[in-house]
Amino acid sequence: GESVGLHLPTLSVQEGDNSIINCAYSNSASDYFIWYKQESGKGPQFIIDIRSNMDKRQGQRVTVLLNKTVKHLSLQIAATQPGDSAVYFCAENRGVGGGSQGNLIFGKGTKLSVKP
């Protein structure tokens, strides 16, 4: 079936290390992907997005890599900080009409814990 899933449910890293969170998707027609960070008691916070015509995109301390051949994307966080502790979701866009972004398919999430 069509789904977006994450390889690891939990990830524990040392402060200052780099973190890599992985995500697999199954719909080869998907063309837009987003990473969100969700802290306890809050809504998902947009981190970075990438379209299928790209294989890499960088933001502030974050990089998203997209491998369309194996339908895999990853989020890399450089110099991980305690404030990065949260659940991270990748989401796959399924447009609902008129080319709009609408139906985001989320995975279950990866919980990132940063040890000081």
Added chain:
Amino acid sequence: ETGVTQSPTHLIKTRGQQVTLRCSSQSGHNTVSWYQQALGQGPQFIFQYYREEENGRGNFPPRFSGLQFPNYSSELNVNALELDDSALYLCASSLQGDQPQHFGDGTRLSIL
């Protein structure tokens, strides 16, 4: 720039009741989407509104309905509440087209 705001933050209802949740979109955004997030799960798409009309719907029954107003704010209505409706309900706003959705902090709905 004002972000997405949702009200109320918490709500307790009993089975069979009806509930209305509200969302104010981020300034400049014309599209609103609603999601249901069960504990320990990722958000699930309920529906999207654009130009005051439903613009796509996920796998939710008709007792989940919504509205969008001329100022782009939105309501989610759920009738005949069931225990399984207990969840965090998230609203996200965006511009129409390939633009990222920005979420509010949700309404935590508990059904007794």
